Amino acid sequence: MPSRFAESRSRISDLTLDEAFQTAKKLFEDLSFGYATDWKSEQQNRRIVGFLPIYVPREILHALDMLPVGLFGAGDKIPVVRGDAYFQSYICHLPRTVIEMALNDSLKDFDAFLFPAICDVIRNLSGIFQLTYKDKLVRFLDFPQNFQSAVGGVFYRHELERLAADLGALNGKSLSTDALNHSIGLYNQNRALLKDLSNFRSSYPHKLSAADHYLILRAGQVMTVEHHNAYVERILELLPSVEAIEADKIRVVVSGSFCEQPPLGLIRTVENAGCYIVDDDFQLGLKWTEGDIPDKTEDPVGALVNAYLNNSTFSSAVYDGDNPKEISLERQVREHRADGVIFCAPSFCDPALLDRPILEKAMERKHIRHIGFQYHENLGQFHVVKEQAGTFADMIKLWD
């Protein structure tokens, strides 16, 4: 029997769109991470590294023969039995399902976990993992909030080198310039393909639903980058021939869902209620770096550092000193010819919710319409969302 990893890699060049979406859905629903486990079992030195939202430099992991796997919670796909005994009711939902997966052995084949510095919950979750997994590498990854290369850059380089050394100790590998350059090239390609996909989606939202687009991106948090590149390329070949009629819907940017993920049902509901989601921050980490990172340099770690300092997208987790995020959001709205913004954040999410008043005011100043709501990853009822998104769409259609 072929492994799940091998099975989903085979026949990429003759995949149909339906099959491609099915592949993504299967990966999305597989909370035992069979793809990753199978990939690991094929070679002795391979390791699986789970990481929390938003961004980690996956290039480094790839260059060390490790599979980065994004841990975005489990939505409503598992009952939370023990997770609630770890987190009080006023803490967002994502860490509950992450710890639930840790305790029910879904993550047993993982060798390391990375916790990027984005909020206090993720940070302290790293401590819970330290207490829970005494035999695995648990690393909190600090990102500089100072963007001077001689200051924040020096610090970040050290963080990355330390990370590479700690990870390399797991399989006896060390980071080589060639391997890292090669990995950077593959991820450049991945970001370029995802940008093409996002542009296609923005231009022809009726040909690729927001939910399918989302699943294709989510697949990129599990698949090897080589596989995901081939997979997205195949989808891009197939999409133009999709026959569909554009509906009379407004175009919206969704903002605030960069960590705990909205349920698929919510994404579908927004779209069915009359709003084409033409851009969003659901899987922000995949497009964290804007543009290519040099991939033929003597100093690829330095290239990653520079990319982080100078070419990162905007986010609630990053201090926006000289680069106010409201201006970036406005630009996003303009670039995608959006009619409005839906601020859609997880309940109890400090970073997203504390940004919201700033962003809302900025949208008002620019006469960009907006609405906002909150969700849990395991939300099951969407009529309120349907009502709000529907009214928003009607209002814009009526007055514009």
Place this chain on the structure above:
Amino acid sequence: MSVQKENSMVKQKQMLADHFMALSEAPMTGRKVCYTFVPGNLTELITAFDMLPVYPEINSLQSGMRQRSRDFIREAEDAGYSEDVCSYVKCDIGMMLQGNIGPTDQQLPPPDLLLLSYTGCFVFMKWFENLRHLYPKAEIAMLHIPYQADGKVEPSAIEYIKEQLRTEVIPKFEKVAGRKIDDAVLAQCMNRSAMAEDLLINVFESARHRPSPIDAYFGGVYYIGPIFTSFRGSQACVEYYEELWKEVQERVALKLGPITPDGTFTEKYRLVVEGPPNWTNFRDFWKLFYEHGAVFVGSTYTRVGGVYDYGFRHSAEDPLKSLAEYCMGCYTNRNLPQRIDLIEKFIKDCDADGLVINSIKSCNSFSAGQLAMMRDIEERRGIPVGFIETDLVDPRYYSYSNIKNRLDSFFQMLEQRKELVGKAVLVS
């Protein structure tokens, strides 16, 4: 009934009154005003530049104590801040939106410098970004403090902080002050801080006595006031702690327990506490403990603005390095295992009977992970742990009856354990 006042309390009250007066007069006197946060505060630098600090969290907690926070929070929620986010932020922003009238009913001046020293909590960054929008004319300095994720301070983190101080923070101070830093004045401030910190630790360690002469939580918030807020590095701060230490020594000699709003009481249970207190019902909350004869002999909240228990003191030898080490060491900038270690140290050093965790709805920095910490402590020490939930300044999340019920059961557990331990001692 008012709390019985000791000299140190009177002194502290006067220091605060003078400080707020100086703030209200700042537009006339021309003294520069620096808004900054408590954990990882750079008071020595602020003092060295003769600026006046404003701590938004302190304003929020004062608003909570003065029953103003409900209004301020509503104002902020009306302005778009979610019910779900930290109430300190909302209380502060609400206060600003209502004219920035501070705890002494005087208007607080706007900041000349917004100094974000960003330690142990990501909300500070968001809070700061919001303040920046409210005060577009203020000069801005940002100091990012890495987290002690692996339970140790990486030398690269110290270098990073020093470089930020050298290239970003101090130049901003100099710009606002209109003059260069005076190294001799900074050194003097650092030395005075160290003296005050020695005395503060003496006071906290006095809780090892039986009865404990202090309450390290409810009383502790008074004791840390000057260290946390505007005065560390000043002579007045040293003098305050000298006075306090003298009083505490007298209490030890007389075998007196701490003073409460209802006078003194007989110590029955010795507790350690994790998490900040509730401010809106501060006395009620305190009473729930002392009416059971419970005294806090250790508290983590009083370490949020600096952990001095392992020997760290500000030092004039390499001031920037010392400031960096101070920032890295603040309580919530330590990882969960380190936080547990500190709690365990308090339990052991003070021979505590139990642990209380006050889980604050607003504060993920403290609260996320407390349930795991609780289990770990129970396993390590086998002592009862009481888990209660309140908020800092949002009165909607203070439920007297819930807290009382939980504490009643906790005290029953403590009682049973005391009986068991007593019997075991008799048998042996």
